[in-house]
Amino acid sequence: MEQLVKLATQIGERLNDNQQTVTTAESCTGGxxxxxxxxxxxxxxxxxxxxxxxxxxxxxxxxxxxxETLVAHGAVSEEVAAQMAEGALKAASADFALAVTGIAGPTGGSDEKPVGMVCFGWATKKGVVTETCLFDGTRYDIRRNTIAHSLCRLLSYLEAEK
Structure with a gap:
């Protein structure tokens, strides 16, 4: 928890210093x-x-x-994560958006999309970046690792914007 609070604090400082805002679109992390x-x-x-x-x-x-995207690629896909991030960015009129969609388990996985698979999207007005990760552990572990990864990447994007 301490690591997550530190990340969130750093993100807030960067956003506040630049008078920017962030929004989230979350599935597997439930907020x-x-x-x-x-x-x-x-x-x-x-x-x-x-x-x-x-x-x-x-x-x-x-x-x-x-x-069409949901049918073609499924809810857990980079295509959906990208549209979630872009849609949240637009709906919130924010400067940054991050989105996550995945399978936290312990059920719901398949050979193609196993438990622990999480797709991420980070969007700005310049575009969207996506990534897929596979996390191990319990439902709690997967959700916590998803939160940590999304915040780490957001912080790196904010630092790159300087």
């Missing part, structure tokens, strides 16, 4: 990333809003993931 970001005092200055898009309908209705 855990937003929770960590809003643990930081003063986060209302730089945290715009969160979208918890656990179901396919929520992904479509709240952040504009196309039904």
């Amino acid at each position: 855990g990333i937003a929770y960590m970001l809003t643990e930081i005092a003063g986060s209302s200055a730089w945290f715009e809003r969160a979208f918890v898009t656990y179901s396919n309908d929520a992904k479509h209705d709240m952040v504009g993931v196309s039904q």
Whole structure:
């Protein structure tokens, strides 16, 4: 928890210094990333809003993931993560968006998409970057590692923007 608070604090400092905002679109973490970001005092200055898009309908209705993409690639895919991030960025009018969609388990995995597979999307007005990771461990471990990875990458993007 201490590592996550440190990351969230650094993210908040960078965003606040640059007068920028961030939004999240989360599936497998159920709002855990937003929770960590809003643990930081003063986060209302730089945290715009969160979208918890656990179901396919929520992904479509709240952040504009196309039904065609959901059918063609499945909810756990880089294509969906990209559309989640882009949709959240637009809906929130934020400077940065991060999105996660994955299989935290212990059930729900397949040979093609095993438990622990998480797809990420980070978006700015300049474009979107996606990544897929495979995390080991319990449901708790997978969700915590997803939160940590998404915050680490967001911080690296913010530092690169300097």
